[in-house]
Amino acid sequence: MAIEPVILSALEHYAYCPRQCALIHTEQVFDENVFTLRGQRHHERVDDPGSEERYGVRVERAMPLWSHRYGLVGKADLVEFEGETVYPVEYKSGSRRAGEPEKIQLCAQAICLEEMLGVTVERGALFWHGSRRREEVLFGTHLRQRTLETIEATRTMLTNAQMPPPVTDNRCRHCSLKEACMPEIGQKHPDYTTLFEVDNETDT
Numbered sequence: 001m002a003i004e005p006v007i008l009s010a011l012e013h014y015a016y017c018p019r020q021c022a023l024i025h026t027e028q029v030f031d032e033n034v035f036t037l038r039g040q041r042h043h044e045r046v047d048d049p050g051s052e053e054r055y056g057v058r059v060e061r062a063m064p065l066w067s068h069r070y071g072l073v074g075k076a077d078l079v080e081f082e083g084e085t086v087y088p089v090e091y092k093s094g095s096r097r098a099g100e101p102e103k104i105q106l107c108a109q110a111i112c113l114e115e116m117l118g119v120t121v122e123r124g125a126l127f128w129h130g131s132r133r134r135e136e137v138l139f140g141t142h143l144r145q146r147t148l149e150t151i152e153a154t155r156t157m158l159t160n161a162q163m164p165p166p167v168t169d170n171r172c173r174h175c176s177l178k179e180a181c182m183p184e185i186g187q188k189h190p191d192y193t194t195l196f197e198v199d200n201e202t203d204t
């Protein structure tokens with residue numbers, strides 16, 4: 001039986017906050033704030049599919065990715081091919097953040113490339129627009145394990161249409177979904193499953 005595919009970007013959302021992932025991918029909520037608008041602007045060029053050669057390196061933009069083995073679909077902002085080396089690059093707005101979510105998304109891209117091309121992808125990079133610097137990411141055992149765990153946890157949550165409780169910590173400060181999520185209400189009403197059910201309950 002085919003497994004339900006998980007969109008690569010959902011992995012970053014889940015790793016950041018499972019509730020954010022459920023709001024976007026189950027409830028289809030998407031709010032814009034200064035961070036997401038910056039992200040969209042920075043993504044405009046890499047969202048445009050195409051291929052070019054730079055100093056002996058072939059560069060593919062907006063390359064479709066998939067993994068049948070792990071049930072993944074999505075795309076890579078950029079993949080560089082130099083000899084036998086395949087190197088995914090994911091573009092992010094703002095300055096470098098220390099967390100793991102972006103690395104998990106990038107590692108999942110590497111897992112897709114390995115299955116699609118029959119190669120080993122040892123490392124890739126996050127490009128931070130704020131500092132205009134690349135941060136190289138090594139796809140070691142720990143990150144691969146965390147990525148596989150996140151794939152399964154994300155699939156389980158989305159397949160069962162679960163709505164996790166809010167995290168109500170520092171992550172909420174920069175979250176584009178804070179208004180829709182209403183984390184303070186979620187804490188007071190831990191039983192509710194979706195924002196819309198809360199609205200209905202309030203109306204009665």
Ligand code: SF4
Pocket residue numbers: 017018019020021023165166167168169171172173175176177178181182183
């Ligand atoms: S506001 Fe907080 S709890 Fe709600 S989705 Fe964002 S990070 Fe998660």
